[in-house]
Amino acid sequence: MDSVIGLVNRMQRACTGLGDYGGGNNALSSLWEALPSVAVVGGQSSGKSSVLESIVGRDFLPRGSGIVTRRPLVLQLQKTENGTEEYAEFLHLTNKKFTDFSLVCKEIQDETDRITGKNKQISPVPIHLSIFSPNVVNLTLIDLPGLTKVAVEGQPETIVEDIESMVRSYVAKPNCLILAISPANQDIATSDAIELAKEVDPTGDRTFGVLTKLDLMDRGTNALDVIEGKSYRMQYPWVGVVNRSQADINKNIDMMLARRKEREYFETSPDYGHLASKMGSEYLAKMLSKLLESIIKARIPNIISLITKSIEELETELDRLGRPVAIDAGAQIYTILGMCRAFERIFKEHLDGGRPGGARIYGIFDNQLPAAIKKLPFDRHLSLQSVKRIVSESDGYQPHLIAPELGYRRLIEGSLNHFRGPAEASVNAVHFILKELVRKSIAETEELTRFPSLQIELADAANSSLEMFREESMKSVLRLVDMESSYLTVEFFRKLHVMETTQGNQTPSLSSQPQPPMTTTEQYGEGQFRKIASNVAAYINMVSDTLVKTIPKAVVHCQVRQAKLALLNHFYTQMSQSQGKHLGQLLDENPALMERRLQCAKRLELYKKARDEIDAAVWVR
Numbered sequence: 001m002d003s004v005i006g007l008v009n010r011m012q013r014a015c016t017g018l019g020d021y022g023g024g025n026n027a028l029s030s031l032w033e034a035l036p037s038v039a040v041v042g043g044q045s046s047g048k049s050s051v052l053e054s055i056v057g058r059d060f061l062p063r064g065s066g067i068v069t070r071r072p073l074v075l076q077l078q079k080t081e082n083g084t085e086e087y088a089e090f091l092h093l094t095n096k097k098f099t100d101f102s103l104v105c106k107e108i109q110d111e112t113d114r115i116t117g118k119n120k121q122i123s124p125v126p127i128h129l130s131i132f133s134p135n136v137v138n139l140t141l142i143d144l145p146g147l148t149k150v151a152v153e154g155q156p157e158t159i160v161e162d163i164e165s166m167v168r169s170y171v172a173k174p175n176c177l178i179l180a181i182s183p184a185n186q187d188i189a190t191s192d193a194i195e196l197a198k199e200v201d202p203t204g205d206r207t208f209g210v211l212t213k214l215d216l217m218d219r220g221t222n223a224l225d226v227i228e229g230k231s232y233r234m235q236y237p238w239v240g241v242v243n244r245s246q247a248d249i250n251k252n253i254d255m256m257l258a259r260r261k262e263r264e265y266f267e268t269s270p271d272y273g274h275l276a277s278k279m280g281s282e283y284l285a286k287m288l289s290k291l292l293e294s295i296i297k298a299r300i301p302n303i304i305s306l307i308t309k310s311i312e313e314l315e316t317e318l319d320r321l322g323r324p325v326a327i328d329a330g331a332q333i334y335t336i337l338g339m340c341r342a343f344e345r346i347f348k349e350h351l352d353g354g355r356p357g358g359a360r361i362y363g364i365f366d367n368q369l370p371a372a373i374k375k376l377p378f379d380r381h382l383s384l385q386s387v388k389r390i391v392s393e394s395d396g397y398q399p400h401l402i403a404p405e406l407g408y409r410r411l412i413e414g415s416l417n418h419f420r421g422p423a424e425a426s427v428n429a430v431h432f433i434l435k436e437l438v439r440k441s442i443a444e445t446e447e448l449t450r451f452p453s454l455q456i457e458l459a460d461a462a463n464s465s466l467e468m469f470r471e472e473s474m475k476s477v478l479r480l481v482d483m484e485s486s487y488l489t490v491e492f493f494r495k496l497h498v499m500e501t502t503q504g505n506q507t508p509s510l511s512s513q514p515q516p517p518m519t520t521t522e523q524y525g526e527g528q529f530r531k532i533a534s535n536v537a538a539y540i541n542m543v544s545d546t547l548v549k550t551i552p553k554a555v556v557h558c559q560v561r562q563a564k565l566a567l568l569n570h571f572y573t574q575m576s577q578s579q580g581k582h583l584g585q586l587l588d589e590n591p592a593l594m595e596r597r598l599q600c601a602k603r604l605e606l607y608k609k610a611r612d613e614i615d616a617a618v619w620v621r
């Protein structure tokens, strides 16, 4: 396996690519924070850039007055075989190899400006630069903006605090090693780097003190008190370095030459000669590389368990949030149809059993309709007085000779008209139950809960279909009633006639109540009318038996069955004609929910990538 530092480098790159970086304030668990890193911290002009360039052995960092480093630079050094060409690559410019390091410097400046703008703002989003070279050790360093005390012209007033809080957000993480750069020609008590490190790492477990500019100390003085830990003690020994002076830089002194000069400085120094093997930027780089590697190895089991746990948590959350909405129209229609089918399934379950709903419809047919028919005012319509009046009116000036045919018809038609009320009421009652079931089924379709607009449109479409079915059903039940008036059952009257002649003119009685005594004329006339009333009542009873059976059939056929078959037909037609924009509107989710899903999905992708990296590394080992 290539070094574990390489493994962490790849994971860090994935982190930045997917929005997880040290300064990010994300509510999601961070892989970046779990990965060990080394952050370089120091006051302005303390020599940070010089230390980094010495470690790399190349000039590549922008220089200038004011705050030059305005975004964190994650510098990933990867050692290559001796004799191979040195090159650099940026994460934001994949597949572009930089062999000219002055162009690397320019790209850092340009990329900084791309995010921060030219007005010297700062941003916590890191730039990732990988350098592949035989002259480096495997090491990852994060260069942070220099701590400063005053804002210079053109910079916002808040810059001093902004820089400090950004640097702090990196170094406060327990997995971040702090490379605290302090210039030797300044009192160590005033070092910005040490001040911050003391605050975030009071035990000094993860702080490395680097003392620059040893060569610039006043003649006759040295930094042994610091280096030997007498003036400020730390867990790890201080490392002194001597970088190129400004004059060296101006003279374009080659970095390799500078390294050699640094080595000579320590070897020949009367003050630090005895410590020469533990001084200088080359030593610093090797020591950091080894340490970082051993820290990473120790942390890998924790990282693996963090990854596994996070994958599980994110998958659960994504399941709860539902799949993301597709962007293309075809996939959107597919999603919508899928939800419609889920809704229809629930709606049918309500009707067919499994869920309550169907039973209420049966209740209408079994109780409400027969009860309503029973309450119809036939007694009044077929009272002696009413029968007399209707028969005489039908007879006109010529009373009937044998049987009042027209009178019968009028009485029957008048009675049948009463059935319209219960028939209409049945249709309406079923309509309202179906409407209620649509509302319930929409609420019970879990897939739809994310899409309020689709719920509304679906309910509107289903309700207008139900309205259409109601109209059809109404026409059908009223037609059943009208049909009864259009053609009377001849059989019934023929049977009646036969019964009358065989039973010696006995009148079938409408009610069993005892009748009052009558005069002869009255007896003849009223008897006749009572007989008519009772015959009509018997006929109406027969029709009532039929309608109690046929009205439910019509209602089920026109409303219930249609609702099961074609509730959303109209909606489907609309769907197929819909433009992408309208589909998008139907699938407009709560933006916060969409954002959360996006973040979770990105983070999940990151953890999966990281898991693959670790798996691959373990297999190669």
Ligand SMILES: Nc1nc2c(ncn2[C@@H]2O[C@H](COP(=O)(O)OP(=O)(O)OP(=O)(O)O)[C@@H](O)[C@H]2O)c(=O)[nH]1
Residues within 6 Å of the ligand: 042, 043, 044, 045, 046, 047, 048, 049, 050, 051, 063, 064, 066, 067, 068, 069, 145, 146, 212, 213, 214, 215, 216, 241, 242, 243, 244, 245, 246, 247, 249
């Ligand atoms: N003589 C000498 N000069 C040094 C040393 N280290 C840094 N310098 C000089 O100090 C100046 C500042 O060094 P930089 O490396 O740019 O410091 P920095 O901390 O990166 O500064 P900013 O990026 O502006 O915050 C430069 O002119 C360097 O040449 C050193 O060890 N010896």
